[in-house]
Amino acid sequence: MLLLCLSLVCCDSGDIYPEQKRVEEVEVRVEARFDFENMQAFPQNYRIVWGAFVGTSPYPLAFEVATKPATGTWQAATLQTVPRGTTHMALALLDRVEDKARYFFHRVPLGGDGELTVDGTVDLAPFARVQAQIFTPQCIQCHGAGGLAAGLDLTEGNARANLVDAPSQPDNSPKMRVEKYSLQNSFLLDVLTLRPATITTNHTTLSSLDAVDDIELIRAWITSPND
Ligand code: HEC
Numbered sequence: 487m488l489l490l491c492l493s494l495v496c497c498d499s500g501d502i503y504p505e506q507k508r509v510e511e512v513e514v515r516v517e518a519r520f521d522f523e524n525m526q527a528f529p530q531n532y533r534i535v536w537g538a539f540v541g542t543s544p545y546p547l548a549f550e551v552a553t554k555p556a557t558g559t560w561q562a563a564t565l566q567t568v569p570r571g572t573t574h575m576a577l578a579l580l581d582r583v584e585d586k587a588r589y590f591f592h593r594v595p596l597g598g599d600g601e602l603t604v605d606g607t608v609d610l611a612p613f614a615r616v617q618a619q620i621f622t623p624q625c626i627q628c629h630g631a632g633g634l635a636a637g638l639d640l641t642e643g644n645a646r647a648n649l650v651d652a653p654s655q656p657d658n659s660p661k662m663r664v665e666k667y668s669l670q671n672s673f674l675l676d677v678l679t680l681r682p683a684t685i686t687t688n689h690t691t692l693s694s695l696d697a698v699d700d701i702e703l704i705r706a707w708i709t710s711p712n713d
Pocket residue numbers: 620621624625626627628629635636638653654655658659663673674677678684685686687689692695
C-alpha cells in the first residue's frame with residue numbers, strides 16, 4: 487500500500503525533480519502515532535497525510551493518507567524508505583484536488599541517523615487551520631486584500647480579532663460574529679449556512695466553500711477549548 491503510494495507520487499513529482507524519471511530513496515525508519523483532538527474536524531474531502539517534504543516546499547515527495555480512526559489514534563505506517571532530499575516529515579492537510587499542503591499540523595526534521603519516532607497529540611481544529619484552509623484562500627478577496635466588505639478583515643493576523651466577540655454590522659445581526667462555544671450566537675455560521683435575509687451576497691453558494699469540511703471545521707473551532 488505504502489510502496490504503491492510512494493511510486494504514484496514519485497511519478498508525479500516533476501516540480502521537484504524535473505530531470506529525473508525516478509526519485510532515489512534512502513533507508514530510514516520512521517514511526518508515527520498521532521492522537522487526534524476535535525475529531526469532528528477530520529476531513530472527508532481534504533486529506534490529512536503523513537508525508538516527506540523538502541525545505542519550505544508545500545508539495546510532498548511522498549505521503550500516506552490518514553483514514554479516519556475510530557479511536558482517535560492513527561498509527562502511520564512505518565516508512566522504510568523516503569525519497570532522497572527529504573528534510574522533514576510532516577502531518578499535513580492537503581488540498582482537495584492538488585497534492586499541495588494547505589496547513590502543517592506537525593513538522594519534524596529528519597535527522598542524519600535515519601530514525602524518527604513521533605508520538606503526540608494533534609488538535610484538528612486550531613484557528614491557524616481555519617485561516618489556512620478557509621479565510622486566506624477563499625475570503626480575503628472581499629474581506630481583506632480586495633476591500634473590506636461589511637468592515638470585516640479576514641487576513642492572517644487580523645481575522646481572529648475581527649471575529650471573536652466582535653459585533654456584526656448592526657444592520658445585519660445583533661449577534662457577535664463569533665461567540666466562542668456558541669454555534670447559535672455566532673453570526674459567521676449563519677452567514678455561511680443559512681443565508682440570512684440581511685446579507686445580500688449569498689455566501690452559501692460560494693463555489694470554493696466545502697459544505698462539509700469547511701463548515702465542520704468552523705463549528706469545531708468555535709466550540710473547541712483550544713485557541
Ligand atoms: C464575493 C465577495 C465575498 C466573498 C468571497 C466573501 N464575502 Fe463575506 N461578505 C461579502 C459582502 C459584500 C458582505 C456584506 C453583505 C451585506 O451586508 O449585505 C459580506 C458579509 C460577511 C459577513 C457578515 C459580517 C457582518 O459584520 O455583518 C461575514 C461573517 C462574512 N461575510 C464572512 C465571509 C467568509 C467567512 C468568507 C469566506 C468563506 C466570505 N465572507 C467570503 C462579500 C464576500
